[in-house]
Amino acid sequence: MTTTTPGRRERLRAETVTEIKDSARRLLVAGGPTAVSLRAIARDVGMTAPALYRYFASLDALVLAIVTDLFEDLRHAVEDVAAAHADEEPLTRVGHMARQFRRWALAHPAEFALMFGSPVPGVTQFAEQCTPLTDAGARLGETFFEVLGEHYARHPFGGEPHDLPDPALRELFQPYLETFGDRFPLPVIYLFVAAWTRLYGLVAMEVFGHLAWAMTDIEPLFEVELAETVRRLSR
Amino acid sequence: MTTTTPGRRERLRAETVTEIKDSARRLLVAGGPTAVSLRAIARDVGMTAPALYRYFASLDALVLAIVTDLFEDLRHAVEDVAAAHADEEPLTRVGHMARQFRRWALAHPAEFALMFGSPVPGVTQFAEQCTPLTDAGARLGETFFEVLGEHYARHPFGGEPHDLPDPALRELFQPYLETFGDRFPLPVIYLFVAAWTRLYGLVAMEVFGHLAWAMTDIEPLFEVELAETVRRLSR
DNA sequence: GGAATCAGTGAACGTTGTTTACCCTGGCAA
DNA sequence: TTGCCAGGGTAAACAACGTTCACTGATTCC
Numbered sequence: 001m002t003t004t005t006p007g008r009r010e011r012l013r014a015e016t017v018t019e020i021k022d023s024a025r026r027l028l029v030a031g032g033p034t035a036v037s038l039r040a041i042a043r044d045v046g047m048t049a050p051a052l053y054r055y056f057a058s059l060d061a062l063v064l065a066i067v068t069d070l071f072e073d074l075r076h077a078v079e080d081v082a083a084a085h086a087d088e089e090p091l092t093r094v095g096h097m098a099r100q101f102r103r104w105a106l107a108h109p110a111e112f113a114l115m116f117g118s119p120v121p122g123v124t125q126f127a128e129q130c131t132p133l134t135d136a137g138a139r140l141g142e143t144f145f146e147v148l149g150e151h152y153a154r155h156p157f158g159g160e161p162h163d164l165p166d167p168a169l170r171e172l173f174q175p176y177l178e179t180f181g182d183r184f185p186l187p188v189i190y191l192f193v194a195a196w197t198r199l200y201g202l203v204a205m206e207v208f209g210h211l212a213w214a215m216t217d218i219e220p221l222f223e224v225e226l227a228e229t230v231r232r233l234s235r
Numbered sequence: 236m237t238t239t240t241p242g243r244r245e246r247l248r249a250e251t252v253t254e255i256k257d258s259a260r261r262l263l264v265a266g267g268p269t270a271v272s273l274r275a276i277a278r279d280v281g282m283t284a285p286a287l288y289r290y291f292a293s294l295d296a297l298v299l300a301i302v303t304d305l306f307e308d309l310r311h312a313v314e315d316v317a318a319a320h321a322d323e324e325p326l327t328r329v330g331h332m333a334r335q336f337r338r339w340a341l342a343h344p345a346e347f348a349l350m351f352g353s354p355v356p357g358v359t360q361f362a363e364q365c366t367p368l369t370d371a372g373a374r375l376g377e378t379f380f381e382v383l384g385e386h387y388a389r390h391p392f393g394g395e396p397h398d399l400p401d402p403a404l405r406e407l408f409q410p411y412l413e414t415f416g417d418r419f420p421l422p423v424i425y426l427f428v429a430a431w432t433r434l435y436g437l438v439a440m441e442v443f444g445h446l447a448w449a450m451t452d453i454e455p456l457f458e459v460e461l462a463e464t465v466r467r468l469s470r
Numbered sequence: 471g472g473a474a475t476c477a478g479t480g481a482a483c484g485t486t487g488t489t490t491a492c493c494c495t496g497g498c499a500a
Numbered sequence: 501t502t503g504c505c506a507g508g509g510t511a512a513a514c515a516a517c518g519t520t521c522a523c524t525g526a527t528t529c530c
Contacts, residue, residue, distance in 0.1 A: 017308055035411065049517090053520090054476075054477060055477095055518080118268070121269050168455070179448075194456060194459070198460075212410065216409070218412055224429070247508095273487060273488085282508095283511080285509080294488095
């Protein structure tokens with residue numbers, strides 16, 4: 001019988017796609033980036049490897065899709081914590097968001113490596129063609145823009161706040177502006193990127209173990225750096 | 236005839252080792268980290284793949300050796316530029332060193348990815364056992380300690396300079412202190428790591444293309460951030 | 471009911487790292 | 501000079517990988 005709804009094929013297909021993705025993410029957290037292979041996924045979902053090509057053009061395409069999903073996951077995690085402190089000052093909210101970013105990274109090191117680590121050759125080349133990934137990355141950035149924009153609206157930085165004049169900023173952020181338009185003030189974008197790179201540097205080095213030669217507990221340093229950075233944002 | 240010097244075997248062996256390493260690095264810069272494979276190296280040097288096991292225990296061990304070499308290369312590049320400005324103020328010298336770090340990273344993106352990117356599973360596990368890699372990394376750090384120490388000796392930070400009291404610092408940097416001892420003042424170590432993570436964050440994101448969605452030319456931002464960081468070092 | 475599309479399989483190709491058994495040559499000692 | 505033996509190197513093989521191709525069944529559509 002099998003009730004013939006119009007989108008039965010599509011529904012089955014979508015279910016299989018999520019099943020494949022779930023399996024891939026399971027393998028990713030279990031064995032790291034190298035453990036996610038077409039054949040392992042196929043074994044896991046009970047198919048043969050070539051069958052996966054009905055759903056993804058290649059392994060790289062699959063990984064790219066997963067990375068895009070991960071960016072959405074991370075963005076939601078950051079948005080949730082921002083919403084949970086909706087009544088606080090924008091800058092303290094940014095602090096919460098930064099801590100959440102670090103927490104998420106430490107809890108998902110393999111995923112973090114895929115998203116923010118050294119670019120995987122195939123995935124990067126795909127990413128240059130398709131836009132969903134850069135979109136997801138930009139959306140994560142805009143989550144911060146939103147809150148920083150609030151602060152900016154209340155305290156629009158007296159004088160020369162952002163070290164660079166407006167026309168220079170406009171030229172500097174041409175890639176973003178070209179794709180997403182003037183949704184946020186230039187100084188907000190600039191200050192985010194400056195703060196973002198600091199945050200990224202500390203968290204990435206911690207997750208990747210690049211500070212293990214010097215120290216093990218990074219949290220005190222993170223808190224100091226976060227305070228310093230937030231202080232700078234409030235100038 | 237072949238003049239039978241005492242260490243002929245060893246000399247031949249050493250030559251082959253460097254030949255293998257050179258080939259690997261050639262493949263690395265040509266095709267990225269994934270292009271460096273045992274069989275490709277073997278083809279390049281005119282041997283079969285199993286023969287390489289006479290020189291390295293595994294591909295991971297070979298890569299580990301190369302990464303260690305790369306750290307030395309980078310350290311020399313930084314030291315050279317430090318020596319070239321030996322007569323200038325320590326803090327301006329640190330600025331030159333930071334710029335050199337960025338230059339080197341941009342000129343050697345594949346090598347940089349291997350050294351500072353997401354950890355390759357096998358290499359990392361090796362690195363935890365053997366120490367030469369962490370040693371090389373620490374030596375690179377100490378290159379900066381040296382110069383920062385000069386500044387510290389001239390201007391020993393009045394008051395509470397480094398946000399954290401000395402005993403806390405001692406506990407924080409226990410891994411470094413345990414291995415390398417009290418060669419440099421604690422505040423110097425702390426300030427270096429804090430500055431290092433900022434520098435790393437910006438350069439890594441640039442090299443890995445993680446800022447491409449927002450901006451293409453990172454240099455202006457780098458200069459601003461560098462100035463900011465150096466200013467903080469001079470507090 | 472026939473045709474076309476789709477999901478899935480099996481076999482194959484060319485990679486990869488690694489192990490094993492074997493060979494040969496250079497260096498050393500008797 | 502002779503014998504030996506360790507070390508360098510090879511060929512074959514194994515298991516795993518991504519990917520392609522030809523093919524089969526089922527499902528959907530007209």
